[in-house]
Amino acid sequence: MPIDVIIGAWVATGLTLFIFSFLYQDNPLFKLAENLYVGVSVGYTIVKTYDTVVVQLVWKPIVENGEWALLIPVAIGALMLTRYVPKAAWLSRYAFAFIVGVGSGLAIPRTISSFILKQIEDTVRPLLVMVPGEGLTFTMDLLNPASSLNTIIILIGVSSVLFYFFFSVEHTGPGKVVARTGIMFLMIAFGAAFGYTVMARMSLLIGRLTDLIEFSDSSYGRPSLWLLGLTILTLVVMARRARIKPEEE
Amino acid sequence: MTFAERMLKIDRRIIFLVIGLCTLLPLLYPVGLPIKISPEVRGVYDYIESLPEGSVFLLSLDFDPASKPELYPQSISLLRHAFKKNLRVIAMTLWVSGTGMADQVVTQVAREMGKESGKDYVFLGWSPGGTAVIINMGQDLYGAFPADYNGRPTKGMPVLQGIVNLRDVNYAISLGAGNPGVEAWYVFGKDKYKFELAGGCTGVMAPGLYPLLRSGQINGLIGGLRGAAEYETLLGRKGKAIAGMDAQSATHLAIIVLVIICNVFYFSLRRQSAQQSRSGA
Amino acid sequence: MIILRRQVPLLITLITGLVFAAQYYVPHPASEQMLTSVTKWLQIIGGFALVLGVSSLFHVHAVKIRRKEAGWGYSFVLYVSMLGTIAVGLWSNGKEAVDGTMTAFGWIYNFMMVPLQGTMFAILAFFIASAAYRSFRARSREAAVLLIAAVIVMMGRVPLGEYLIPISGDLSQWILNVLNASVRRAILIGVSLGTVALSIKIIFGMERSYLGGGKE
């Protein structure tokens, strides 16, 4: 095992346990790991941006291919940074105006096409299906999302939820029934999302524990076990000191 | 304080401990329950199976270390499958903090399958701009990524032969942990450049992508660790996802039990207070 | 001057917005070429935007250290780790690995950033469990429906659940594919209308909050 990997395993294990110590209570070990995390990730982003933007997208094309037009976006980008010069801060608006303008323009037709037309297109389906040999049929198969029954359920779901988000109409009379249906559909969808999110969070935990188990191997020098002991010890000592302090006061 | 009240106000660290054990024990002593394949995942697998050798496969690893446990196993399986089918693989990422991880997984799987960078696959790395990168690739791939991750110029690379832009891609999969991710690849990519698209995503994102799946905007969806486990099963190669499934089963069951207990106590409390108010009146 | 500060930015938004909305309907190569160059520009400008986000962090912690506010030591840790990462990163040419061999920058990434970020989110697993026990109560009919749907999906998405209750797999499939998809679709349509309305308002200068900062 190369020495840098062994040291890495110890560092990674230590940092993982420091953050897990937050589960017991907020403590200096957690804060240390947390600030380290912010620092490292910001530093990482800066390096990557420098390498990709400055070197690959600006410097090389200009020097190697003479694409001087790329100085325009550089100038626009530089305008953004005038935010920090109070007197020239208004110049940054030009940059934002450009980005936001392009972004809004790009968004309008694409949103209509992908999220409005496409979704309408798929919701509008015939309620009866032509089955060869049987003629027009109403298919009841729940597991086939394209069956007639499911088409109706989807239609009801989409319409009632859309109606729930109507704000210029009072939800009374039949409207109340539709809005209530909408709420029930919403709750089912949230429930599904909840179940899936539980799965996601648990997967993250599984991933971290898998690493810790791997690092408890003797080829790494069992950092998981040693550092676990150390973290618990630190927490105990700190808890003690916190208890003694109020007594002194 | 009644028993139910006391139980509901139990120190949450005890619950933390229960969850920790439910995860740890199955990882140490796996059972290996069978995994059923869902049609969403099969859609992706079958499509890759149907691609002829030399087709262009684009894998965008749009996630960061926070989603590694879910999406890393997915990317390993997809890359293995693509390399096994001798597809030309273009890998990239739209998430800056995922760059190192993406490079690692691509290089590792390529080495394991005996593939050569530049000839059989290329890792383009990261480029800022999010959706702008997708549009730019759709117009001109070499403009968006003049060089690959290792700094070699992309123009003239054997693996990219005959590829001008995203229109020449046969199949693209975005493994997304958020935005930009699968949706962005549809709206700014497939919508205009018409390649076939599928998505892999974290469990948090998955329910939101079902409308796109239903309407055929994506032809398959690999959701979370479970999706990865299904793909590993389809490929017949056990990996981290299958290994994690037992732990996943245990924790899910633990949470369900917790929810049930919570509601049992809650209703017993409600009945008690109802009785009290009745006897008081 | 007020025109330069107020009207010109709005005019820029108006023109770029209209041009790039219209571009979608124009298949001519000239229009495609324009889209290509501007998206490339956006990539570069995106790099500057990152600088903007990061610099406020610089500022906040610099102030903390200078004033020796409570916990300034942590800010110091943040600074040192950030500068250290930058130095190592530049020294490694911004690459985590060269031909498969890990660089020092790659070491920081693999053994510090990956576990730190991963664990930060992994602690949520514990909180979800504790919330499940302490607060997920069927207070109303709506909450009950939510909990039942959640339990079914949780069952149906793991092998053990499908083993214990075989129908849970198909049931959760149906919930996701039909019920969930229909709701998400309605939300998607609603949100998209909102996005289009907002974009239109931005282009025509009725929504200006993005201009923010800087005195008039």
Added chain:
Amino acid sequence: MKRETFNVKRDYARSACGAVLLLAAVLCWPVMPVYAQYADQTKKTLSPPQDVRAFDTPSDGGGSVTLVWSPAPYDSAATRYQILLREGTVSDPMAMTVVAEFPANQHYVREFKWPWWTKPAAGDQHQFTLRSGKGVELKNGTVYSITVAAVLSDDRGVAQPLTVTPQPNWMNWNQINNLFLALLFGSIVFYAIRTARKREIFLRRIPGLDAVDEAIGRATELGKPILYLTGAHDMSDPSTIAAAVILGRVAKRTAAYETDLLVPHRDPITMAVCQEITKQAYLEAGKPDLFKEDANFFITSDQFSYTAAVDGIMLRKKPAANFFMGAYFAEALLLTETGASTGAIQIAGTDSDHQLPFFVTTCDYTLIGEELYAASAYLSREPVQVGTLRGQDIGKALILGVLAAGTVLATLGVMLDAPWPQLFLDLFKDVK
């Protein structure tokens, strides 16, 4: 997902035609080898494809031409069509090269999903669109000769070559419905905003807002403070703006009831804006002396440090009511779970749909998605906000109408086996 239902409906002509062909094939099957033998011996040529038309592919960026021709009696998987091409004007098909070949029962116009307003020919006609790339290069503005040949084993029938010039176009007519909808919706929003400027527009009361008043009342009774969070985004996000507007309302109430207000922030600019809003609210409530500059305070922009700090405030100060408005991410659960454990009334409002399940289960009341904007418009009564909301409502109503009418027409289309419902359905189809 195969959409069988659609195919059946639109392909009514093909299914009829196909059935006839199938029948013919079945009936002739025993004779066919004989016929083939006979054909082989006599070298009888196939009749060339009829009614061939060649034109520049409409609505594209150039480098492409389209051929259309009539179906022939010999259309089947056994027969093949070849596309022949040559630069310049050529009259002899032998001098042209084969650039594409496919079975004769493929490439019908109906397979290409044209909307009716750009459809180049009837659905049962054959269509082939030749594009630059993959061995063929079509230069814009250059004249090409092109034709189609039918091939069955050794037989070949070639149509007369036609000339065609590929051109880039300035308008994609296939997407004209998209443009139309964008313009329509844009004008609806403008119209609604104008109406809102002129007169009051009715907005239904948002039930969550009653809960807000109730929560503040309870905090006053208990003599405990109120905690208000504005979310993770900055002031450019609509949800943060909505959160700030609602904060104004809450601050007015706390001023009236003389309850303490705590607003920890993640973004310095949002903090500055909220400070102004709070001050204004206290002025309007007639209690400017009660306004505290430090009711709004900045913690940190980092997600988890912020969360840990706010959790600390919840545990120490035990606020009677917690408000979570704006955009939230993974920290949502950490916040609401801690809040619930202190027994506070919790009211949330967010458009971050991935966090909504947690808010709904852990909070007493949740403003779901657009309800947050509606609540803010309801409170602010600003014409632009109210008008936009109204405009979106009209948009939704239109979509509901399209869904209803479309489903009825699509069903009728299947029942009556008629093509006319497609005239309406195509308008709401996303075609490229």
